[in-house]
Amino acid sequence: MAQKRKIYFxxxxxxxxxxxxxxxxxxxxxxxxLDDISDDVEELYLMGDIFDFWYEYKKVVPRGFTRxxxxxxxxTDKGIPVHFFTGNHDMWVCDYLAEETGIKVHHDxxxxxxxxxxxxxxxxxGLDASDKGYxxxxxIFTNNTLRWFFSRLHPNFAFNIAHKWSASSRLSNADYDDDxxxxxxxxxxxxxxxxxxxxxxxxxxxxxHQLVNEKMNEKTRFVLLGDWIKSFSYGVFDGEKFELxxxxxxxxx
Numbered sequence: 001m002a003q004k005r006k007i008y009f010x011x012x013x014x015x016x017x018x019x020x021x022x023x024x025x026x027x028x029x030x031x032x033x034l035d036d037i038s039d040d041v042e043e044l045y046l047m048g049d050i051f052d053f054w055y056e057y058k059k060v061v062p063r064g065f066t067r068x069x070x071x072x073x074x075x076t077d078k079g080i081p082v083h084f085f086t087g088n089h090d091m092w093v094c095d096y097l098a099e100e101t102g103i104k105v106h107h108d109x110x111x112x113x114x115x116x117x118x119x120x121x122x123x124x125x126g127l128d129a130s131d132k133g134y135x136x137x138x139x140i141f142t143n144n145t146l147r148w149f150f151s152r153l154h155p156n157f158a159f160n161i162a163h164k165w166s167a168s169s170r171l172s173n174a175d176y177d178d179d180x181x182x183x184x185x186x187x188x189x190x191x192x193x194x195x196x197x198x199x200x201x202x203x204x205x206x207x208x209h210q211l212v213n214e215k216m217n218e219k220t221r222f223v224l225l226g227d228w229i230k231s232f233s234y235g236v237f238d239g240e241k242f243e244l245x246x247x248x249x250x251x252x253x
Contacts (some may be wrong), residue, residue, distance in 0.1 A: 004040065004235065004238055004239070005040055005041070005042035005239075006037075006040050006041060006042060006239075007041075007042055007043045007044075007114055007115075007235050007236065007238075007239075008043070008044050008045065008234060008235070008238040009045045009047055009064055009121075009204055009225055009233040009234060009235035009236070009237075010044075010045070010046060010047065010048075010050075010127070010148065010225060010228070010235070011046070011047035011048055011049060011050075011087075011205070011206025011207070011225040011226070011227065012047075012048070012049045012087070012206045012209055012226070012227035012229070013026070013030055013049070013050045013122065013128060013227070013228040014049055014050075014051070014052040014089065014228065014229060015027055015030070015050060015051050015064075015065055015068065016051060016052050016053065016062070016064055016065065016156065017052035017229075018052070019228065022065060026135045026228055026229075027056045027065070027068065028067070029228075029232065029247065030068060030228060031067045031068060031071055031117055032248070033234070033247050034068070034071040034072070034075070035071065035097075035245060038071075038074070038075065039102040041075065041105070042080070043079055043080065043082075043083070043114075044075060044080065044081070044082045044083070045083045045085070045121060045204070045208045046083065046084045046085065046088060046182055046186045047083065047085050047087075047121065047122075047123055047205065048085045048087025048088075048090070048122075048123025048124070048125070048206050048207065049087030049088065049089045049090060049123065049206065049207070050068075050084065050087070050090060051065065051089065052089050052090075053089055053090065053159070054089075054090035054092060054196065055092040055150075055158065055159070056092060056093065056094045056095075056096050057151055057155060058151075060155050061096050062159070064126040068096075068180065069101055072097055072101045072102075073100065073101040073102060076101060076102030076103060077102065080213075080238075081104065082101070082102070082103040082227065083103065083104050083121075084097060084103045084105050084106065085106045085121065085122065085123045086105065086106070086107050086123065086151070087123040087125060087206065087207065088123070088126075088134070088141075088207070089139065090094070091107070091138075091141060091142065092141075093105055095245050098190055106121075108122070109121060109122030109127075110122075111198070111200070113252065114237065114239075115237070115239040117201040117237075117239075118199060118200050118201045118202075119200070119201065119204055120191070120194065120198075120200045120202070120203045120204065120205050121201075121205075122206050123205065123206050124187050124204050124205035124206055124207035124208065124224075125138065125207050126138050127185060127186070127187050127190040127205075128185075128186025128187050128189075128190065129186060129190065129244070130186045131186060150211065156170055175206070180208075180210050180212045180214070180224070181215055182222070185208075187205060187207070187208065187224075188214070188222055191203040191216065191222050192213075192216065192239060195216060195217075195220060200220055201220060201221070202220070202223060202237075202242055203216075203218055203220070203221070203222045203223060204219055204223045204225065204235060205223070205224055205241075206210050206225045206226075206227070207222065207224075207237075208224050209226065209227040209229065209230070210226060211221050211224065211225075211226040211231055211233055212224035213242075213244050221240065221242065224246070226244070226246075231246055232247045232248070233245065233246045233247070234246075234247065
């Protein structure tokens with residue numbers, strides 16, 4: 001009997017994060033996970049912040065990550081769709097990843113029907129209307145004029161600036177709040193407001209670095225995918241049910 005095909009979702013791997021000292025181990029573990037799912041994956045959704053920083057010049061891209069890029073290319077070469085959602089750390093993906101690995105890049109949320117269920121898919125950054133500071137910052141980061149000026153910087157200098165900014169981020173402080181409270185979460189509020197006029201079965205997002213599978217009503221669930229810093233988690237949909245799972249969390253912090 002043929003093995004049942006599955007849809008996989010993963011977010012916030014933060015490959016190459018300068019604030020973390022176990023990047024090689026986490027990359028190897030992520031590569032191992034990609035190998036493990038290759039036998040039954042129907043579609044793969046990379047839901048943002050897969051890279052801790054990614055910026056493409058016309059002729060220059062970040063060094064490293066060859067194991068991961070190779071495995072993604074292997075999947076698409078086999079005809080398996082791989083979707084890459086830009087997050088707040090890797091929003092500057094242009095055409096390199098799509099051309100070299102065959103992935104489909106999404107810069108905004110999408111709504112997709114999968115095996116009869118409607119999925120709202122997004123990284124989640126910018127959806128919390130109360131986070132006005134980040135919303136303003138995102139407008140700066142995505143401004144075409146400012147990106148043009150940033151591209152004029154030498155890559156060594158530009159990447160140094162970006163890595164210093166990342167090293168001072170919340171990753172280095174591990175200050176994530178593990179207690180999810182739906183009535184206080186701006187992303188959950190966005191989902192509730194969206195659901196009022198759009199039928200959705202699953203809201204699947206990352207960004208918060210929390211593991212959440214919250215029932216919104218009789219048919220809708222709100223899901224946060226966790227991360228690959230503490231929980232080493234992912235989501236899987238087998239065509240009937242969605243589950244959050246954790247992988248071999250053997251990486252030392």
